[in-house]
Amino acid sequence: MSHEKETRFAITRYLVDKLKDVGKTKIQKLVYFLQYAFDVPLDYVFRMHYYGPYSEELDDDLIEMKLHRYIDITPDPAGCGYHIQPGSEFIDWVENTTKPYAQQLNNCFDKLGGYNIQELELLGTLHFVQYLALTSSEGKGKDQIVDKVATLKPVFDKSEIERFYEVLQDLVNAE
Amino acid sequence: MHTEALKKSEFRDPVHGFITVYEHEKEIIGTWEFQRLRRIHQLGLQSYVYHGAEHSRFGHSLGVMHLAGEAVIKIFEKNKEDLTRSLEGGEDESEALKETLYFAARLAGLLHDIGHAPFSHPGEDKLFEGKLRHEDYAVPIIRNSRIASIIDGYKDKIGVSSEDIVNIVDKHGVYDFPFVKELISSPFDVDKMDYLLRDSIYCGVEYGKYDLRRLIDTLTLDKGTITGSLQLAIHVDGIHTIEALILARYFMFTQVYFHKVRRSFDLILTDFIGECLEEKYGKRTYLPPDSLAEYLKWDDNLILTRAREKADETQKNLAWRIIKRKHYKAVYETSSHPDPLVARKVGHLLKECKKQFSGVEFWLDRAAGHPEMFKKESLAIIHDGGRPPDSLAKESAALRGLEVIDQRRIYADVKEDEVLRRKIEDFCNKFMS
Numbered sequence: 001m002s003h004e005k006e007t008r009f010a011i012t013r014y015l016v017d018k019l020k021d022v023g024k025t026k027i028q029k030l031v032y033f034l035q036y037a038f039d040v041p042l043d044y045v046f047r048m049h050y051y052g053p054y055s056e057e058l059d060d061d062l063i064e065m066k067l068h069r070y071i072d073i074t075p076d077p078a079g080c081g082y083h084i085q086p087g088s089e090f091i092d093w094v095e096n097t098t099k100p101y102a103q104q105l106n107n108c109f110d111k112l113g114g115y116n117i118q119e120l121e122l123l124g125t126l127h128f129v130q131y132l133a134l135t136s137s138e139g140k141g142k143d144q145i146v147d148k149v150a151t152l153k154p155v156f157d158k159s160e161i162e163r164f165y166e167v168l169q170d171l172v173n174a175e
Numbered sequence: 176m177h178t179e180a181l182k183k184s185e186f187r188d189p190v191h192g193f194i195t196v197y198e199h200e201k202e203i204i205g206t207w208e209f210q211r212l213r214r215i216h217q218l219g220l221q222s223y224v225y226h227g228a229e230h231s232r233f234g235h236s237l238g239v240m241h242l243a244g245e246a247v248i249k250i251f252e253k254n255k256e257d258l259t260r261s262l263e264g265g266e267d268e269s270e271a272l273k274e275t276l277y278f279a280a281r282l283a284g285l286l287h288d289i290g291h292a293p294f295s296h297p298g299e300d301k302l303f304e305g306k307l308r309h310e311d312y313a314v315p316i317i318r319n320s321r322i323a324s325i326i327d328g329y330k331d332k333i334g335v336s337s338e339d340i341v342n343i344v345d346k347h348g349v350y351d352f353p354f355v356k357e358l359i360s361s362p363f364d365v366d367k368m369d370y371l372l373r374d375s376i377y378c379g380v381e382y383g384k385y386d387l388r389r390l391i392d393t394l395t396l397d398k399g400t401i402t403g404s405l406q407l408a409i410h411v412d413g414i415h416t417i418e419a420l421i422l423a424r425y426f427m428f429t430q431v432y433f434h435k436v437r438r439s440f441d442l443i444l445t446d447f448i449g450e451c452l453e454e455k456y457g458k459r460t461y462l463p464p465d466s467l468a469e470y471l472k473w474d475d476n477l478i479l480t481r482a483r484e485k486a487d488e489t490q491k492n493l494a495w496r497i498i499k500r501k502h503y504k505a506v507y508e509t510s511s512h513p514d515p516l517v518a519r520k521v522g523h524l525l526k527e528c529k530k531q532f533s534g535v536e537f538w539l540d541r542a543a544g545h546p547e548m549f550k551k552e553s554l555a556i557i558h559d560g561g562r563p564p565d566s567l568a569k570e571s572a573a574l575r576g577l578e579v580i581d582q583r584r585i586y587a588d589v590k591e592d593e594v595l596r597r598k599i600e601d602f603c604n605k606f607m608s
Contacts, residue, residue: 045306047346048353049361050406064543067581069515075568075575133349151351153404 008042008061009070010097014105016071016086017094023081024062024073025051029120031058033112036127037172038104046132048152051117052124053132111171119164122156125149126168178274181332186237190373194241197278199329200285204237207471208289208320212236214474218374219294220440221431223500225378232288232295238369239359242387243284246358246365246394247276250407254396257405258352275334276355282326282335283343283359287366289316292461292470293478298445302452304460314345315464316471354396357407363417363554371423374431382426385419397555397564408555408564417554418573425577428542429511438540439502439586444478447493451481491590503538503586504596507603511542511582517607521583524606528585532599535587542582 001009015030016022032053034040044055062084065071069089073082098105112120129148130140146161153161182198196204203209212232221228251258251273258276259269290312292302299308317323323337330336342348343356350356358365368387375383393413396405409417431437449459456462462469485494496502507524509517525539555564567574585603589596 043306045346048349048356050353050404060543063579067515067518067543067579129349132347148349152349152353155404 004043005061006093006097008044008058009065010091010094011040011042011101011105012058012061012065013070013086013091013094014098016084018109020085022084023117024059024084025081026117026120027062027084028052028054028058029117029124030108030112031055032124033127034101034104034108036131038108040101040104046128048125048128048133052121053128111174118155122149122153122161122164123168123171125153126161126165127172130168178277188234188238188241190234190238190369190376191241194237196237197281197333199325199333200240200281202325203282203285203322206321206325208316208322209233209236209285211471211474212288212291214476215291216294216475217370217377218432219297219437220444220497221374221378221434221437223440223502224434224436225380225431228374228378230373230377232291235370235373236285236288238373239284239287239366240281241284242365242368242391243280243358244277245391247280247355248273249391250354250394250396251276254405257396257398271334276352278333279335279339279343279350280355280358282340283355284365286313286317286322286340287344287359289313289322293448293473293475294444297441298448301445302448302460304463307461307463310344310346312464312467312470314341315467317341317344319467352405354405354407361407363407363409363420367424368420371420371427374427375423378431380427380431382430383423385423386416389413390416390420395557397557406555408557409567411556411558411565411570414556414567414570417567418571421574421577425580428580429582433542433580433582435505435508435584436502438584439505440497442503442538442540442586443493443496447482447497448478450493451478501591503588505584506587506596506599507607508584509582511580512578513581513583518581518583520607521585524603525585527606528587528599528603531602532587532595535589535595535599537588538586540584540586542580 011034012027012031015027019026029052031042031044032046032055035042035044044058046053046055048054062071062073066073066087069087070091071087072085074085075082112123115123126145126149129152130145133148142162142165146158146165149161150156150158178197184196184201186194186196188194210233215232216222216228217230217232217235218228255269259272262268262272288309290309292299292309303309317337317340326335326337326340339350342350343359346360348356360366368390371383371385372387375381390413393410393416395408395410397408398405452461453459461473464470479497482494482497485492486498487495488499491501506528507521509521513521521539525537528535528537553566553568556567556570557564587596587599589599
């Protein structure tokens with residue numbers, strides 16, 4: 001297994017061990033922020049998807065980890081997504097591989113652990129539009145970013161988007 | 176209505192019958208960058224297994240354009256109220272939006288594959304630098320060729336700019352109507368809808384066939400109970416057509432895309448193209464998107480011409496293998512869904528083969544990570560009335576039984592020595608038993 005793949009698997013297994021039972025969307029958002037806001041070198045490519053930034057490679061890695069039994073992925077009986085839990089195979093290199101990123105992992109949980117999935121989705125979308133989305137002729141000031149996110153996520157009202165915009169600036173500037 | 180004002184042509188297509196092509200689309204099709212797609216085989220050297228599989232990215236791109244437009248119209252008509260909620264201009268503005276989305280989806284469909292490398296997918300993960308893939312060339316091609324100026328020149332008539340198309344096609348793009356992006360690239364996109372049928376017809380198999388008309392008819396939008404944004408979904412009446420699409424994808428993968436001879440030639444092609452690139456640039460990867468003119472010189476004809484020039488029977492080199500259809504042999508393969516312990520053991524088998532037969536080159540090929548790999552995806556199922564959406568994962572018993580394909584194969588370059596091949600096969604079978 002390549003070093004990159006080992007790092008990815010170790011970080012993901014760490015997240016799953018910590019959260020015990022987590023959905024795919026939350027894993028996608030946490031990995032996104034670990035990579036872009038906390039500088040953990042996971043090198044996934046993300047695009048905008050239903051619930052904010054999404055990486056198909058990460059989804060493929062989750063499938064591969066399931067095949068190895070490093071994690072378990074079971075569909076929710078009510079049809080609402082998936083449950084990812086630690087698998088039956090122990091990965092002895094998780095601890096050593098995640099050690100260099102211990103501080104980033106702790107910071108990520110500190111700063112983002114209290115948000116629910118919709119809030120993480122909103123934060124992720126704001127970050128993606130601000131930092132990754134192609135620049136448009138309208139520019140990338142606060143108003144333009146908030147307006148764009150309001151178009152993409154109409155369930156959130158503008159005041160909430162503005163509030164989370166400020167949360168994002170604090171998060172990014174602190175790291 | 177601009178669709179009536181624009182000049183139209185009709186292209187005959189083996190999959191969809193007649194495909195309407197509007198004047199701006201015809202101009203784009205006439206560009207050098209688009210015509211290059213005639214010289215990119217859709218399925219690599221699949222024709223070495225199914226001799227009819229000579230179709231190109233050109234036909235497929237026209238097919239995707241056609242389906243994208245049809246799908247947008249159907250979806251718009253069913254969801255007009257939600258899509259036009261923020262508009263103030265009444266019926267005229269509503270019709271204008273429908274046209275804009277129609278032309279945007281068609282153009283994105285037409286251009287989604289414009290950055291493909293020779294023979295399409297072989298070597299996708301080895302022949303590009305770093306994380307680059309063929310999709311990363313699409314945006315520079317659109318922006319830096321006549322294509323952008325053609326689109327922008329028609330903006331008043333079609334309501335779409337070149338940057339709109341860039342935002343739909345590019346993974347980092349954000350488009351105000353995300354369902355259009357999903358139609359072009361998602362687990363249930365029109366790309367798959369076209370290529371499954373097209374590949375099936377040209378290969379002469381039945382596996383990839385499903386009820387396309389019914390599927391397009393039942394596409395709709397989900398209001399996204401969590402996000403509120405309008406996402407691609409299917410009406411409950413279409414659940415069996417989606418099941419058929421997913422099954423088609425599953426069987427096309429196992430029988431066509433992951434066929435052992437096809438995969439053998441993918442390995443050979445990847446290595447040979449790498450050699451050609453190294454001769455030209457000193458490295459085994461295509462130049463990055465800022466060297467677009469060089470990248471666009473590479474097509475299937477160039478590779479096959481080089482193969483013909485370099486083929487050497489005495490050396491049995493890669494070029495010879497391509498010209499003479501002499502593939503590496505699969506000396507061991509697992510089932511499509513091997514037990515994880517068996518799958519892991521194949522890795523050990525590879526090491527043992529290399530030790531035991533030290534003069535022979537071996538490769539391990541895995542289904543996981545293949546671009547057309549079958550994965551289980553979900554989609555919202557919309558019911559009439561106020562019943563909340565269900566998910567495909569929950570509704571479809573047929574799909575619950577399908578598992579991710581993780582087949583693995585070991586190939587060996589036995590230099591056409593059948594005795595050696597049988598020896599290696601026996602060794603592998605004993606080791607794995």
